[in-house]
Amino acid sequence: MFSTDFLPIFKFHLKIAHIFGCIPFTLDHSTGWLRKTQSHSRLKFFKVQCLLSILYSFTLLVNLLNGSLSLTQKAEGFVFFLIYSGMSLIRWNYKLDNSPMQVINSFLHFEADIRHKDPTNVPKSNLITKAMKHFLVMGEVTVASLPVLQFLMLTYRPCTPPFLMSMIPSCIVVSKQQRIIGVIIRSPETWMGWHILYFGSMWLLFELFVGIDCILSYLRFLESQIQSVRNEDDADDCIQFYRAIQVLEKYFNACPHIKRIIPLTVFITPTLQIITQYVCISLRDAVPLPGFLVFPLIAADTIINNVLILTLGSGVHSGSQKALQLLNRRKQRGLKPDRIIRRKVKSCSLLKIRFGSNFIDRGTPLVIQDFCMGQTVNLILINSG
Template identity: 45%
Template sequence: MYHIDYLPLLKLHLRVCKFIKCLPFEYDEKSGLVIRTQNSRQVITFKIQSIFSLLYSFATILHVCIGRLTLTERFLGSLFLILDILLTTTRWNYSLDKSPGQIVNSFLQFEKQILEDLPTAPSSLGTKLMKIFIPVATLSLTGIAIFEFLLLLFAPCTPPFLLSMFPTCRQYYANGYLVQCGIRLFESWMQWHMLLSGGTWVIYILFVGIVCLLTYFRVLHSQIAQIKKDQDMDTCIRLYRSIQILEKSFNDFLMVMIVPAMMICSPGIQLIVQYVCINHHKDIAMPGFLVFPTLGLDAGINNVLVFTLASHINIGSEKALQGMKEKVMGLEKRKLMKRQIRACSVLKVKFGSNFIDRGTPLVIQNFCVNQTVALTLIKSRHVAR
């Protein structure tokens, strides 16, 4: 449940975001809701950071695509380029849209008003794993920023960071100019607020939303199993419709930018991390190298666990509808109930005009493994020559 398992984490995360002013939202203790902040300084700072993120990502794209980099350096830079694009996309809210806070509030209100009198469903293995992964993912937002700082400390000329854009980067590093320190601090600050802001709604709407929807379906399945009369069926149909309304608002926010960005960028991050860890682990100094397996672990878990659970929303809704269709036989108002069940649509996590089904994680892993092997073979042939 959101308010028990994840709301304390979200409140702590929002406090950190408020400290560095990277989100225009905060948690209101009086109302128990996520609201848009009334602090004008926080709003202005957030907008400035958003513009900086856009400019920073654009500069990174130019550097990786047309900069004076070797093929190996382009691969190294591509990882951070994809990450920057993902974070800039998921954090972008220059118009201060209230939708993210409203969706979180919808989950909280749903649990208080609709599930309050219903028994708690047991957790599945997937949701138990997500209870571990979500706090780890939240901590990794700061952890990745720290590892990137260490990477810049030991290898400041690593592409696509700002110092690598200077032809005299190694001279700056050798002479220890103050300019290098200033750029390094600026870049670490950029990465930190981009990670915290960009990761907020990915974790606390996409990830947590998937877990909560699956939990609600388990509650619904337990209620369907106890159907004996028309009133029980009516209760189950109303609960399904309530979940359906929640799913609509969930998808309306995510399907346009966040889920498509995750579907494109997360496999890309996993692919590049696999290639770098296999072929270039000796080229990157420790502990800065740790940023690569950290990113790869997050991306891999997302591609396997999160997308698998997302596909279970579709499966769970199909099972719920099928279960109600089977239970409707023998009820007095079965004709009316059948029409009501037919009016309920199957739920799914959408991206664009498509949705995540049970085959999506396998397709992603097949792509990542095949491309990693292909790139490794190309590199080995190049070295052999």
Template identity: 40%
Template sequence: MLANLCVGPLTMTGRLQGFGLLMVYMAAFLMQWNYSLDIGSMQVIHSFLDFEEKVMSKLPQVPISMATKVMKVFVLTVEVGVVAYPILQFFLLRLLPCMPPYILSMFPGCVKCDPTLLHRVVKLCLHIFEAWMSLNTIISGTTWMFYVLFVGIVCILDYFRVLESKISEIENDSNKDDCIHLYRCIQILEKSFNAFLMPRIVPATMFCVPAIEILAFYVCISFHADISMPAFLIFPVMAVCAGMNNILVITLASRVNVASQKMKIAVQKRTVGRCRRALAKRQIRACNVLKIKFGSNFIDEGTPLVMQNFCINQTMSLALVKRRKVIS
């Protein structure tokens, strides 16, 4: 499939359209790949459940935040998109059976019209098979993305909101120690969270999803007149889901780092005149800032803006190149 896109007899337009679809499957494969049967995903989920039961249940509850509500709506939206994707893919292949990067595009003799009934039946079976495989691949690939990465980020931010309410009640060393203890519990949770996400899930989210957004928006802008409905809808679905991920999820992930820094500063300010200052400073200094990591880097407050700016610039560059070719 990749070789066909790179060196096959395809036009540049076909290659770009095919690469956008290929990135969806590449991201899904990266996220679901578990050859060694790693149980890290289950360990992370159980860690959050244990933390909720043993720690958070004893603390005062805070109202549901706007970030949590928005993330819930987003997860429901992309769940619909995950189911809609293979259905729209089927219609796309019925309209354009030779569309890269799918199976028939790798055969030089692929044509839109089928001369015999046998050809039509074979193509229909192939399209059903590819739609079914897409459904399985995307559901299995996005499960950990939705229910570990997305939900985990919101949970950590909610834990910080609880910690913030406790910090405002610091009056003595005992209150301060409780806050430090809660921060360290969240820090341990973040370590297990990153241990599972850092090798595959976050890198796929950071690199594959922006590529999907760029290529999907490019097809929407430059080739909306060449692909009929409802097959064309697959590209807006890809573009909207990828764009919302880059704007919403990456922004919330960056807030983990920002909120962590704010908690340390808040504890330090609150302990002034109420606790032993030297001990408090050492305890706060020993608490590391929390980060959502990918490789040796992490998502900071500037990452969402940089990423979205890159996506917009690349999309417009591709569209302008296409426009110049049409004019010339």
């Protein structure tokens, strides 16, 4: 559950994000829920950061479109551009919309209701939840270390495109004769990377990824409850609990922020996987250490994301289907058929994690991995030819 398994990691992420001043809300310790901060200066600073992140991403794109760059330089630069532009779009909230914050609050409120009804009978941690916790820790390490590795890479190769230093016409001469200028440029660029990544990853990790895992955990808990159904009242309680999960799923999919995050994730992470795999295989000698460490780290994150998260997303659909089937199997548990219960079950729709008019099903992770591997091989063959 969010409140027991993921809330400590979320609080740690909030503490780091508060240092950079990149969040317009705070955790209310009296209620345990998120609320908008009352500091007008922090809200204004957040809006400035939103604009700066978009401007920075646009600057990287302009520099990346420079026709004089080699294939290696474009592959390196495109990885950073995708990360910063994707996170900038995820974090964009200039109008200070409360919907991302309310998604997390809805999970906390849902779990509070479960504990209120029966404190001894709550969803337990499972193997998938433990795997998600390890993935979140890995994500925290990536967010913290990526700007540091970028700073080290630019220290040894200050004119690496598409970063700001490379836009100076006499970059090589300036970097050798006046290194202090390079430090002055790299330091705010590192700060820019941290505040973009920390706030963007907050919604990606704890709103989308943890949200999917929580819905799946509630469905697994419902399955265990259905197995212990002994009478009509128990069956009706299970149906009411499924409908509560269904309301939570509808709110999750209807959130405007989620509608923006999921398509971005489905597009950007496979693209990042393809490029980082290509860099790790074909360009490992062209990218010196320590800058090269960025690409295996990002490749590992994207592969786990494309396999684990999409599999969990497809599990929401199959898990809801299994729960409804268990409710209909009354004869196997020694219960008499009941038309009213059957009609109530029939009125419950299957749960889905949607993006646009589509949804994540069992075949989505396999299709994406097949696409990523095929395109990586094509890039390697093109480069070798």
